[in-house]
Amino acid sequence: xxxxxxxxxxxxxxxxxxxxxxxxxxxxxxxxxxxxxxxxxxxxxxxxxxxxxxxxxxxxxxxxxxxxxxxxxxxxxxxxxxxxxxxxxxxxxxxxxxxxxxxxxxxxxxxxx
Amino acid sequence: xxxxxxxxxxxxxxxxxxxxxxxxxxxxxxxxxxxxxxxxxxxxxxxxxxxxxxxxxxxxxxxxxxxxxxxxxxxxxxxxxxxxxxxxxxxxxxxxxxxxxxxxxxxxxxxxxx
Numbered sequence: 417x418x419x420x421x422x423x424x425x426x427x428x429x430x431x432x433x434x435x436x437x438x439x440x441x442x443x444x445x446x447x448x449x450x451x452x453x454x455x456x457x458x459x460x461x462x463x464x465x466x467x468x469x470x471x472x473x474x475x476x477x478x479x480x481x482x483x484x485x486x487x488x489x490x491x492x493x494x495x496x497x498x499x500x501x502x503x504x505x506x507x508x509x510x511x512x513x514x515x516x517x518x519x520x521x522x523x524x525x526x527x528x529x
Numbered sequence: 530x531x532x533x534x535x536x537x538x539x540x541x542x543x544x545x546x547x548x549x550x551x552x553x554x555x556x557x558x559x560x561x562x563x564x565x566x567x568x569x570x571x572x573x574x575x576x577x578x579x580x581x582x583x584x585x586x587x588x589x590x591x592x593x594x595x596x597x598x599x600x601x602x603x604x605x606x607x608x609x610x611x612x613x614x615x616x617x618x619x620x621x622x623x624x625x626x627x628x629x630x631x632x633x634x635x636x637x638x639x640x641x642x643x
Contacts, residue, residue, distance in 0.1 A: 420572070447629050459619065459633040472630050506572055510629050518629055520565075520572035 418443065420509050420521035428527045434495040437524045441488050441509030448490040449518060450482060453504040462505075465490050466512045494526075502528045531556040531622050535634035542641055544612055550605040550637045552594075552620030560622040562603040563631065564594055567617045576618070579603065615641045 421440045429435050441448050450462040461474040465484035482492040488509075494501055504525050508518035536551045554560060561580050565573040577588040584596040594605045603620060617638050621631040 449629055449631075451631075451633075458635040459621075459631075461630050461632070464629055466629075474630075508573075508629075508631075512629060516629065517575050517578065518631060520574070522570075522572045 420507060420519050422505075422507055422521040422524050424524060425522065426525050426527075428529065429497050430529050431497055431499060433497050434493060435497060435526060436491055436493045437505055437507075437526075439490045439492075439507035439509075439521060441490070441507075442519055445509040445511055445519075446488055447510045447512030448484060448488065449508045449510075450490070450492050451506045451508065452476075453506060453523070454502075459506070462492065497528045499528050502526060531560060531624065531632045533620050533622055533632055533634035535620055535637050537637050538635065539638045539640065542610055542639070544641055544643050545609050547608050548606065548610050548614075548639065550618050550620075550639065552603045552605065552634060554601050554603065554620070554622050556601075556622060556624065558624050558626075560624055562594075562596060563621040563623070564588075564592070564603070564605050565619045565621060565633075567619065567636075569616075573619065576605070610639070610641050612641050612643065614639060 423438045447466045449464040453459045464472040468484045479495045484490045504523045506523045508520045510516045510518045532555045534553045563578045564576040577586045579596045587593045592607045617636045619636045620634040
């Protein structure tokens, strides 16, 4: 099976812009979770989508949003970018059943200037 | 809410030496425990997990971890490390809430030198 893919891998934006990141889960997986990784805060949970519905959300401002399509692919959007949004954004897919293993993609590295 | 503490941000060891990476967690409900590894410029890969049953779990590349409920710990060990084990290791917990959400520790960078 193909693994989790994320596009783009690298992105440079300026403050105030918005950005959309994409994640394609492993075939058959219905859950996609997004995490932000920074040197200071480590790995923090953003949100999880399951069958096109957001079913869990972390403690991030409303500028961070996401959606999931009927084929389980997911996008996350960050509006009005701030310097502090520079991070590695990881998505993970799983069957969505509790403690099933989450499989991570390689991440999208976002740099905000 | 759950939290995970990885006591060491960096652990330097020599090749073929044993290593232990420490992980403690806090939770008011039962948890599942995971160790993930991240190599440079890559995503996270699952190393091993504890869901239930035997408290000692092993990975295919020689790592093992033991769940200790009384000490709320899930330390990762390897009896003999290789240069290729150099990476960042993350301990994580989730609950049986039905969600897939993982709460991660800050990570421990394992530096193996010849």
